Structures are given as structure tokens and as C-alpha cells.
Amino acid sequence: xxxxxxxxxxxxxxxxxxxxxxxxxxxxxxxxxxxGLDSRKDELDYWLTEHLRLNxxxxxxxxxxxLGHPDALPRDxxxxxxxxxxxxxxxxxAAPGHDSxxxxxxxxxxxxxTIDALTDLEVSQTGGKERIARYIAGLQDxxxxxxxxxxxxxxxTRFLYIAFNALSILDMMHLVNVESAVSYIQACAxxxxxxxxxxxxxxxxxxxxxxxxxxxxxxxxxxxxxxRLGAWLSDRxxxxxxxxxxxxxxxxxxxxxxxxxxxxxxxxxxxxxAAKLITFILSCQDSEHGGISDMPGDMVDVFxxxxxxxxxxxxxxxxxxxxxxxYCMPKKITQALPYHQA
Amino acid sequence: MSKxxxxxxxxxxxxxxxxxxxxxxxxxxxxxxxxxxxxxxxxPGQKDPGPALATIAYSPRYSEAMSYLRAVMAVNEFSxxxxxxxxxxxxxxxxxxxxxxxRVKILKALWESEGTRTEDGVMAELDWLEEISERNLxxxxxxxxxxLLVSLLPKLPTTEPExxxxxxSFDSKNYHVWTYRQWLCRRFPDPLLTTxxxxxxxxxxxxxxxxxNSAWNHRYFVCFGADELKAIEAEGGNRKEILAxxxxxxxxxxxxxxxxxxxxxxxxAPQNPSAWNYLKGVLQRAAISVADxxxxxxxxxxxxxxxxxxxxxxxSHALDWLADIYRLTGHFDSSKRCLHALANKxxxxxxxxxDFRAKQVDEEAREDQ
Ligand SMILES: [Zn+2]
Numbered sequence: 001x002x003x004x005x006x007x008x009x010x011x012x013x014x015x016x017x018x019x020x021x022x023x024x025x026x027x028x029x030x031x032x033x034x035x036g037l038d039s040r041k042d043e044l045d046y047w048l049t050e051h052l053r054l055n056x057x058x059x060x061x062x063x064x065x066x067l068g069h070p071d072a073l074p075r076d077x078x079x080x081x082x083x084x085x086x087x088x089x090x091x092x093x094a095a096p097g098h099d100s101x102x103x104x105x106x107x108x109x110x111x112x113x114t115i116d117a118l119t120d121l122e123v124s125q126t127g128g129k130e131r132i133a134r135y136i137a138g139l140q141d142x143x144x145x146x147x148x149x150x151x152x153x154x155x156x157t158r159f160l161y162i163a164f165n166a167l168s169i170l171d172m173m174h175l176v177n178v179e180s181a182v183s184y185i186q187a188c189a190x191x192x193x194x195x196x197x198x199x200x201x202x203x204x205x206x207x208x209x210x211x212x213x214x215x216x217x218x219x220x221x222x223x224x225x226x227x228r229l230g231a232w233l234s235d236r237x238x239x240x241x242x243x244x245x246x247x248x249x250x251x252x253x254x255x256x257x258x259x260x261x262x263x264x265x266x267x268x269x270x271x272x273x274a275a276k277l278i279t280f281i282l283s284c285q286d287s288e289h290g291g292i293s294d295m296p297g298d299m300v301d302v303f304x305x306x307x308x309x310x311x312x313x314x315x316x317x318x319x320x321x322x323x324x325x326x327y328c329m330p331k332k333i334t335q336a337l338p339y340h341q342a
Numbered sequence: 343m344s345k346x347x348x349x350x351x352x353x354x355x356x357x358x359x360x361x362x363x364x365x366x367x368x369x370x371x372x373x374x375x376x377x378x379x380x381x382x383x384x385x386p387g388q389k390d391p392g393p394a395l396a397t398i399a400y401s402p403r404y405s406e407a408m409s410y411l412r413a414v415m416a417v418n419e420f421s422x423x424x425x426x427x428x429x430x431x432x433x434x435x436x437x438x439x440x441x442x443x444x445r446v447k448i449l450k451a452l453w454e455s456e457g458t459r460t461e462d463g464v465m466a467e468l469d470w471l472e473e474i475s476e477r478n479l480x481x482x483x484x485x486x487x488x489x490l491l492v493s494l495l496p497k498l499p500t501t502e503p504e505x506x507x508x509x510x511s512f513d514s515k516n517y518h519v520w521t522y523r524q525w526l527c528r529r530f531p532d533p534l535l536t537t538x539x540x541x542x543x544x545x546x547x548x549x550x551x552x553x554x555n556s557a558w559n560h561r562y563f564v565c566f567g568a569d570e571l572k573a574i575e576a577e578g579g580n581r582k583e584i585l586a587x588x589x590x591x592x593x594x595x596x597x598x599x600x601x602x603x604x605x606x607x608x609x610x611a612p613q614n615p616s617a618w619n620y621l622k623g624v625l626q627r628a629a630i631s632v633a634d635x636x637x638x639x640x641x642x643x644x645x646x647x648x649x650x651x652x653x654x655x656x657x658s659h660a661l662d663w664l665a666d667i668y669r670l671t672g673h674f675d676s677s678k679r680c681l682h683a684l685a686n687k688x689x690x691x692x693x694x695x696x697d698f699r700a701k702q703v704d705e706e707a708r709e710d711q
Contacts, residue, residue: 097412190623196559201520202555202560239691247553248553268695
């Protein structure tokens with residue numbers, strides 16, 4: 001998935017002949033890369049990815065926070081943009097004028113929490129938080145317990161996770177039927193111990209992340225067989241250190257994050273080789289212009305940049321802000337949420 | 343209202359290049375009665391072009407088409423020209439979800455006003471969709487659109503299995519296609535599941551690439567999963583509970599056939615995780631102990647007393663299974679030999695995981711004394 005891909009190539013280095021093991025994270029260059037994304041809007045890729053714009057802000061902002069540069073994007077303009085994406089129904093679209101969708105509503109809530117603007121929301125509009133929460137709650141299927149992405153009904157455990165993520169941030173979990181959602185997740189468990197996007201759908205690391213994330217939020221990880229799942233997840237690491245999302249697929253920085261964060265939720269992070277994974281992620285960065293790609297030699301983009309940085313944070317790479325594996329947000333922000341004080 | 347009129351096959355705009363700068367709709371006499379609605383950027387009243395990362399810059403051509411889309415959607419116009427407009431926009435940006443939904447509404451209205459039979463309308467639209475599907479394999483909207491159309495049909499179109507196979511020939515692991523394929527099986531169990539049709543199709547895919555995990559997942563669905571799903575939906579609960587309750591009939595012939603199928607394919611590629619996972623799934627479904635597989639697994643490591651650090655080992659999965667089997671049967675030293683070989687020779691990347699397993703064996707051995 002490319003969002004404003006390039007111009008750099010992951011794995012290119014300023015000084016030729018440097019060994020991958022000696023690479024370090026070029027924090028300042030990644031910050032500049034993200035700040036610079038906006039100036040490339042004359043390029044074709046930019047408007048083609050318009051349907052991802054609000055997600056893009058979340059990815060860029062989160063990466064900056066984890067890199068320790070939370071103020072690198074102006075807060076007032078970020079807030080203004082997010083609010084401009086909100087529709088009458090309380091949900092958010094990808095960009096101003098776009099229809100509401102769970103994907104963007106989730107990103108909007110995460111951005112608002114990250115820039116500490118949830119209270120601004122209450123000031124600017126009465127019941128602002130609840131309006132968003134009601135939009136999300138309205139997407140729950142009353143018979144199956146899962147969530148649709150929008151009013152037209154694509155369902156995916158991804159949307160269920162985003163709903164729990166956003167509603168817990170808003171402290172509005174009481175608006176949904178948690179129990180039926182949890183049994184839906186259980187119905188998605190497969191014969192190999194993993195989870196798919198719907199019952200019987202193939203196990204996929206991204207969907208394991210969403211199912212474990214949702215169960216973590218409602219403190220029901222006791223329902224999963226941590227050892228069997230941990231074994232499947234750790235089996236995703238290949239000899240070059242990178243992780244794939246399914247057996248026999250290619251390694252990818254974003255899958256490294258989903259597998260890694262899932263292992264962290266299960267308390268099995270130590271089952272993979274951290275040093276090798278760090279080397280793999282660093283071999284995907286463009287150390288000259290900043291940005292991280294999906295695998296060495298591909299074009300960098302903001303999506304893989306945030307998941308690469310988040311992975312390094314989870315692995316304890318020095319100089320990074322600690323990430324919450326459940327939310328993919330700075331841990332100090334999620335820990336302070338009222339929902340997690342209870 | 344003539345039925346002879348060609349049904350919903352839109353004419354194709356001559357030029358779909360998104361980079362083109364010349365206006366298309368503004369100069370077309372067919373659109374002269376429509377006042378386009380341009381997108382207002384940013385919050386109302388904001389002079390400034392907008393916040394970082396956020397300003398929308400369209401190509402002029404796309405931007406123009408979208409402004410006409412907003413105008414016709416605002417008045418719910420369902421017509422031939424709006425159908426063409428949706429095609430134009432989908433051609434430039436198939437990920438724009440709103441335009442697909444609008445297209446469905448237009449189609450239904452046109453079928454009604456032009457007297458087109460639903461079946462004919464659907465088939466014509468599926469033809470149109472085929473070409474886009476090949477160019478946009480990862481796009482969800484296309485599959486959602488297809489599902490919506492096919493759900494309007496009373497019987498499985500004979501061309502559909504062929505089409506799915508054709509698309510899988512480009513990308514045999516495409517998640518959207520497999521999801522659609524399962525939906526198709528559940529929508530039309532007759533003939534897909536009541537005959538050998540789907541089983542043969544999945545066997546062909548596995549023969550082509552024995553490591554295709556998606557195909558193995560689908561095989562489980564065809565043989566067992568579809569029934570499990572039915573039970574889950576009827577009784578509520580989840581797979582684990584349903585299996586534990588023992589309410590699902592286990593067809594012994596089927597189980598035996600599938601165990602042999604998995605074993606044959608493991609013999610063919612002993613290091614293929616998908617076939618091993620499948621075998622474990624079938625054993626669980628039939629409540630058969632993994633210990634029954636001892637001799638089979640030993641065949642891949644050079645026998646019971648082989649040197650596990652030597653080349654007699656042909657499968658790390660067999661070692662993994664044997665570690666479990668020996669533990670379950672109380673042969674703790676043998677179990678630990680397998681785990682030691684995995685940690686030190688066959689899968690050192692996961693050394694910590696194998697060490698954890700070895701510690702578990704130690705604990706069990708201690709309890710056993
Ligand atoms: Zn990726």
C-alpha cells in the first residue's frame with residue numbers, strides 16, 4: 001500500500017559500503033520526510049491516495065510522536081483538518097466532503113487523542129465525543145456482533161477492532177454489545193489457531209492483530225490459546241529477520257509490526273529474534289532522504305514508516321518513545337485514558 | 343422500453359487518462375444542463391490552503407468529473423450518462439467507494455425503467471467488471487460490487503467458477519477473491535458443495551502450488567468449515583465450543599480421506615507448513631490424538647533413534663510434532679532431543695521459543711516422577 005510513495009528507496013545509503021548491521025535509525029531524516037509529504041501534492045500519487053488522507057495524517061503524526069518530535073506538525077492545523085473531515089452523521093470521511101467510514105473515524109479519534117484535543121471537541125460542539133461514539137456504535141450488526149465499515153455493510157474484524165479502539169479512547173464502550181462482539185471474534189478462530197477477517201476466512205497476521213487488539217481492550221485475552229498462537233506468529237520470522245503475514249508470503253515491514261505487536265499482547269515478544277528484526281527494518285530505511293519501505297529496495301511511504309518505527313519502539317530501540325502495541329499510539333497517551341484508569 | 347435495447351453496457355469514454363488537463367464534461371453538450379459542484383477545500387471560511395498533509399490537490403480531469411458526480415448525486419439522477427460518469431471515475435480511482443454505491447442505484451433504476459431482466463442486467467455488468475477486476479486485484483469495492491450483483495441471481499452463473507479461477511491465476515493468494523469464493527459456496531451450496539466441483543477446483547490449485555496456504559484454508563472450508571459455520575450460526579458460540587460439544591457429525595471416511603491427502607502432500611514437500619497445519623486441523627476436528635502420527639513423523643527425521651543434527655532430518659515440522667508426541671507419551675528425553683535440534687540447528691531464529699518448550703517438558707517430567 002503506497003501513500004505518497006517515494007521519492008526515496010528503502011535500503012539506499014549515503015555512504016556506500018556501510019554494512020546493514022551498522023545502520024542506525026536516521027530520526028531527523030524521517031521527521032523531515034514526514035513534514036515534507038505535504039509539499040509533494042502536485043504529484044499524481046498524492047491525489048490518487050486522497051481516499052487515505054485522514055489515515056495518512058494518523059500515520060505521519062504517530063510516527064513523529066514515536067520519533068520524539070510531537071510538535072513537528074502544527075497542532076492547530078491538524079485539528080482544523082480533522083474536524084473538517086467530520087460529517088453530519090458524526091463519523092469522519094477520508095478528506096473533507098467524503099462519506100463517513102469506520103477507517104477514517106478511527107484515525108480521527110486516534111489523532112484527536114494524540115494531540116490532546118478530545119476536550120477541544122467537547123468545547124467546540126456539545127456532546128462532541130458522544131456524537132462520534134454513536135456513529136461507531138450504529139455500525140455494529142445487532143445479530144452477529146461484528147462491525148461494518150460504513151452504512152453499506154462490509155464487515156471485517158478490522159472494523160470491530162477500530163470500533164473498540166476508538167470507543168475506548170472516547171470512554172464510550174457502554175454504547176456497544178461487547179459480549180456479542182467477543183463471541184464473533186471467537187467464531188473467527190481457525191483450525192490453525194489463528195484468526196481471519198470473518199468466520200472461516202484464512203488466518204492472516206493483520207487479522208490476528210485486530211482480534212487480539214479488540215480482546216485486549218476488553219481484557220478478554222484469556223479466551224485465546226496464547227501458546228499455539230504465539231508459535232504460529234513466531235513462525236512468521238524468516239532467516240533475513242523480517243516477518244511475513246502468512247506462510248510462504250514475502251516479509252514486509254508492516255507485517256513485522258502486526259506480528260510483533262500481537263506477540264507483545266500475548267507476552268511472547270521474546271520468542272522471535274529481536275536483533276535480526278531490527279536489522280531488517282533498518283535495511284528498509286532510506287538513510288539519505290528518510291522514510292521506510294515495505295522491503296529493501298522498494299519505494300518508501302508513510303504507512304511503512306510508522307509501522308517500522310513502531311516496531312523498533314516495541315523492540316526497545318534507543319531514542320524512541322514507547323509505543324502501545326494495542327493502539328499503535330504513544331503508550332503514555334493511552335495509559336492516561338479514563339477507560340484504562342478503571 | 344424495448345427489451346431489444348442493449349442492457350446496461352455503458353459506452354466507454356474515449357480518454358480515461360487521469361493526467362489529461364482538458365475539460366471533458368464542461369465542453370460536452372450532453373452535460374450542458376448540469377452545474378458542477380466543486381469541492382470546497384478545508385473548513386468553511388478558511389482562507390489558508392489548509393493544514394499540513396491535508397490540502398487536496400486533484401488532477402483537473404478527475405476534479406472535473408467529481409464535480410459533476412456531486413451535482414448529479416445531489417439530485418439523485420439515475421440515467422445512462424450518470425452510469426458512464428461512474429465508469430469514468432472508477433477508471434481513474436476505483437478505490438472511491440461512494441461512486442460504486444451510486445452505480446448500483448443507477449443500475450437498478452435503469453433495469454426497471456428500461457425493462458431489463460435482472461439476470462441480463464447482472465450478466466452485462468459482470469462482463470464490464472471483469473476487465474476492471476484484472477487491473478485492480480487488491481481492490482475491495484470490485485468484489486463487493488460483484489457479490490452484490492450475483493446475490494441478485496437465483497442460480498449460480500455457470501461462468502462464475504471459471505472467472506474466479508481465472509482471477510486466481512494472477513494472484514492465487516488474493517484475500518478478496520477467497521472471501522468471495524467462500525461466499526459463493528455458501529450462497530450456492532448446490533452445486534458447489536453438494537458435488538465434487540469445489541473440491542476438484544481446490545485440488546487443482548494445491549497441485550499447482552502445494553504451499554498455497556489460501557488453498558489449504560479453502561480445502562478445510564469445503565470439507566469441514568462450511569458445516570462448522572452453519573452450526574455456529576444456528577447455535578451461536580464458537581468453533582471450539584461446537585467441537586467440544588461433539589454435536590457435529592464426523593464422517594469417518596471423509597476424515598480418513600483428508601488425513602491421507604495431507605500426508606501425501608507432506609511427503610511431497612515435508613517442509614511445507616500449510617499441509618502440516620491442515621493435518622493438525624483435521625485431527626482436532628475428528629478428536630484424534632497427534633500421538634497417532636508418531637510413525638508418520640518419524641519417517642521424516644530418519645527414525646526413532648536417528649541423529650537429529652544430521653541430514654536424516656527432512657522436516658522441522660516433524661521434529662516439532664514429535665517433541666509433542668514424545669512428551670504426551672512420557673518419553674521426555676526424546677522430546678527434548680527434538681527441541682534441542684530445533685533450537686540449535688533447524689530453526690535457530692526461534693531458539694527462545696524452543697527453549698520455552700523444553701522448559702515445559704522439564705516441568706512435566708518433574709511432575710511425572
Ligand atoms: Zn506492507
